[in-house]
Amino acid sequence: MDTELVGQRVVLRTDRRPDDATLVDDFTPELVDVGAHHLCPGCGEPIAIRSAVECIAELGAVERTISVFGIGCYTAFSNNLDIEVLQALHGRAPSLATGVKRMRPDALVLTVQGDGDMVNEGLQEVLHAAARGENITCVLLNNGVFGETGGHITSTTVLGQRTKNTLDGRDAERDGYPILIGDLIASMGGTAYAARGAVNDAGNVARTRRMLAAAFATQERGEGFSFVEILTMCPTGWFIETQESPDYLADVIAGTHQIGVLKGGDVPKGDR
Amino acid sequence: MARRLMEGSEAIAEAMVAVDCRFFAGYPMTPFTEILERMAEFLPPVGGVCMNAESELEAIGMAWGAAATGARAATGSTGQGLALMQESISEMCTARIPLVVINMGRGQGDYFQATRGGGHGDYRTPVLAPSTVAEAVELVPLAFDLADRWRNPVLIYGDYYLGHTSQAVEVQSKDHASTGRAVADKPWALDGSTGGSGRAKLLSSLGEAKQRDGVGYDLAEHLERAGAATLEMGAGIEPFCDVGHCDDADLVVVAFGTIGRFVRWVVKELRSEGHRVGYVRPITLFPFPTEAVVEAAAGARSVAVYENNLGQMIDDVRLSVLGSCPVEFIGGLSMDSSGFGVGPEIDAPKIRARILAELERVEAR
Ligand SMILES: Cc1ncc(C[n+]2csc(CCOP(=O)(O)OP(=O)(O)O)c2C)c(N)n1
Ligand code: SF4
Numbered sequence: 185m186d187t188e189l190v191g192q193r194v195v196l197r198t199d200r201r202p203d204d205a206t207l208v209d210d211f212t213p214e215l216v217d218v219g220a221h222h223l224c225p226g227c228g229e230p231i232a233i234r235s236a237v238e239c240i241a242e243l244g245a246v247e248r249t250i251s252v253f254g255i256g257c258y259t260a261f262s263n264n265l266d267i268e269v270l271q272a273l274h275g276r277a278p279s280l281a282t283g284v285k286r287m288r289p290d291a292l293v294l295t296v297q298g299d300g301d302m303v304n305e306g307l308q309e310v311l312h313a314a315a316r317g318e319n320i321t322c323v324l325l326n327n328g329v330f331g332e333t334g335g336h337i338t339s340t341t342v343l344g345q346r347t348k349n350t351l352d353g354r355d356a357e358r359d360g361y362p363i364l365i366g367d368l369i370a371s372m373g374g375t376a377y378a379a380r381g382a383v384n385d386a387g388n389v390a391r392t393r394r395m396l397a398a399a400f401a402t403q404e405r406g407e408g409f410s411f412v413e414i415l416t417m418c419p420t421g422w423f424i425e426t427q428e429s430p431d432y433l434a435d436v437i438a439g440t441h442q443i444g445v446l447k448g449g450d451v452p453k454g455d456r
Numbered sequence: 457m458a459r460r461l462m463e464g465s466e467a468i469a470e471a472m473v474a475v476d477c478r479f480f481a482g483y484p485m486t487p488f489t490e491i492l493e494r495m496a497e498f499l500p501p502v503g504g505v506c507m508n509a510e511s512e513l514e515a516i517g518m519a520w521g522a523a524a525t526g527a528r529a530a531t532g533s534t535g536q537g538l539a540l541m542q543e544s545i546s547e548m549c550t551a552r553i554p555l556v557v558i559n560m561g562r563g564q565g566d567y568f569q570a571t572r573g574g575g576h577g578d579y580r581t582p583v584l585a586p587s588t589v590a591e592a593v594e595l596v597p598l599a600f601d602l603a604d605r606w607r608n609p610v611l612i613y614g615d616y617y618l619g620h621t622s623q624a625v626e627v628q629s630k631d632h633a634s635t636g637r638a639v640a641d642k643p644w645a646l647d648g649s650t651g652g653s654g655r656a657k658l659l660s661s662l663g664e665a666k667q668r669d670g671v672g673y674d675l676a677e678h679l680e681r682a683g684a685a686t687l688e689m690g691a692g693i694e695p696f697c698d699v700g701h702c703d704d705a706d707l708v709v710v711a712f713g714t715i716g717r718f719v720r721w722v723v724k725e726l727r728s729e730g731h732r733v734g735y736v737r738p739i740t741l742f743p744f745p746t747e748a749v750v751e752a753a754a755g756a757r758s759v760a761v762y763e764n765n766l767g768q769m770i771d772d773v774r775l776s777v778l779g780s781c782p783v784e785f786i787g788g789l790s791m792d793s794s795g796f797g798v799g800p801e802i803d804a805p806k807i808r809a810r811i812l813a814e815l816e817r818v819e820a821r
């Protein structure tokens with residue numbers, strides 16, 4: 185059997201290999217070098233990265249953007265973009281981005297990091313950058329797991345979320361509580377803009393793109409630290425069927441990490 | 457250029473700014489702190505940036521980012537702080553990014569850390585070990601040149617004495633705009649301008665090839681290339697040292713940095729009294745001046761190594777002479793109560809006594 189019942193939900197066994205990828209389309213978005221990427225089918229990260237680079241193009245900042253990538257599944261895109269990329273160590277992108285921005289104040293500088301990268305390994309880096317009001321944009325791809333290593337628990341894994349080493353779900357008593365990083369960053373003085381979006385449906389993708397645009401605009405105006413957390417699907421790390429993962433994101437992940445503008449910008453109606 | 461009485465930290469900072477270092481980040485720790493203080497004072501007036509980083513991890517990260525834009529950048533620390541920076545130092549070697557790291561040690565117990573490093577992978581960092589303020593001022597431009605030439609971090613390894621001793625030195629004026637020379641020679645440096653060209657730059661420890669080339673990251677290929685560059689750097693840098701009185705010496709004493717300065721003075725004194733003793737003071741610790749040590753030891757009956765630690769450089773001395781001559785350790789850790797490496801044994805009469813005792817032992821053999 186490939187599946188088992190955990191609570192109400194049919195989940196995939198952790199020792200099962202993900203379905204072989206079938207190429208649905210070879211569409212290549214603007215500023216992405218090769219459309220056929222190496223991430224799993226149903227992964228939310230490519231949608232988030234595409235949204236970010238499309239916003240950069242719309243802003244007309246392609247020829248002065250420097251991105252700094254962390255280490256996780258999304259690193260597959262650090263050599264697949266037609267914007268300049270500086271590759272950082274796991275967790276260290278915000279300090280590199282700081283050095284870049286200080287020497288090139290006219291560049292649009294962003295980091296692309298995962299929850300394992302930003303909230304586990306490099307938590308102090310992003311908090312210090314926010315506290316300093318560093319005029320950069322940090323983009324977090326939050327899937328609540330170390331996707332790259334095989335779906336292990338991270339500091340953002342929500343209570344009850346199944347990961348490879350919390351198969352029965354994250355338990356507060358045993359595993360502690362998740363860090364709501366977007367809310368934490370929004371609470372800091374140096375943060376000019378903070379928002380949490382998601383890529384589980386077209387509406388949220390559009391909303392996330394507005395958040396990214398607002399964050400970049402914040403940086404362009406020199407107002408200080410800007411932050412966009414994007415909830416992304418990780419069917420492989422969540423051990424669920426690919427087509428189920430957008431709903432899982434909405435039901436399980438976004439129940440704790442609530443979507444909306446958290447600080448600054450023109451908070452649209454309906455957003456917090 | 458006029459000579460001015462300057463403390464080591466101030467002179468090193470001024471020398472860095474004079475050769476266009478425009479970014480510095482650090483976290484206070486004795487005896488490195490004063491270099492950070494001076495850089496914070498000197499950089500803003502010339503349009504540079506000095507960051508009070510929140511940790512050594514972030515200090516080197518910031519310097520990494522600044523260096524990636526082509527600017528001459530530096531950071532530094534002391535023992536523990538350098539230990540925290542190891543992952544970045546080694547990764548920057550693989551990513552081929554130049555950086556100067558001012559390593560102000562406590563004593564000389566970080567010789568292995570400086571010359572071998574505690575990072576990951578097949579990497580090496582050139583290490584320059586000045587023994588006086590004047591020499592430090594000469595080595596600073598060389599450190600930046602080597603870093604840029606080989607696209608690799610370079611360490612300057614000093615100590616409490618170097619940072620806190622005042623000496624009359626000549627330093628090039630720092631009060632000039634950056635010549636821009638440093639950035640001009642770096643076609644790999646990032647400024648964002650290649651975005652959208654179809655060939656946007658990538659500066660990565662994982663590789664330079666893009667997926668559009670049908671390759672993507674190929675670590676087998678990249679590590680081989682980075683490894684070849686490391687070997688080429690090791691072979692391409694001419695090691696150098698200060699050698700004195702080694703012709704017809706029975707005993708050759710090898711020492712570096714502050715201790716090397718004491719040893720040189722003591723050996724000169726012993727020579728003037730007719731003792732057959734010489735010294736070698738390695739200035740590049742990596743690459744190690746192997747040939748000079750071999751040559752100095754060729755006619756000697758024994759080699760003695762004096763370090764303010766339990767014996768670390770002695771490994772390099774032994775690897776140099778390869779058993780052709782006995783190599784004895786006559787140094788030892790000499791600490792103060794604060795652990796700054798300023799101990800009672802770092803004293804010319806005491807060092808003289810140890811060298812003399814070793815000389816007598818060798819001559820009695
Ligand atoms: C210092 C260090 N520790 C551990 C790793 C191994 N590692 C690589 S990616 C990763 C987790 C990435 O998680 P995340 O940032 O959430 O990205 P995702 O894979 O989920 O997209 C880990 C732990 C590493 N590369 N470096
Ligand atoms: S493991 Fe998860 S995050 Fe990684 S590529 Fe697969 S779906 Fe995406």
Ligand SMILES: [Mg+2]
Pocket residue numbers: 256298299300325326327328329330331338
């Ligand atoms: Mg993750």
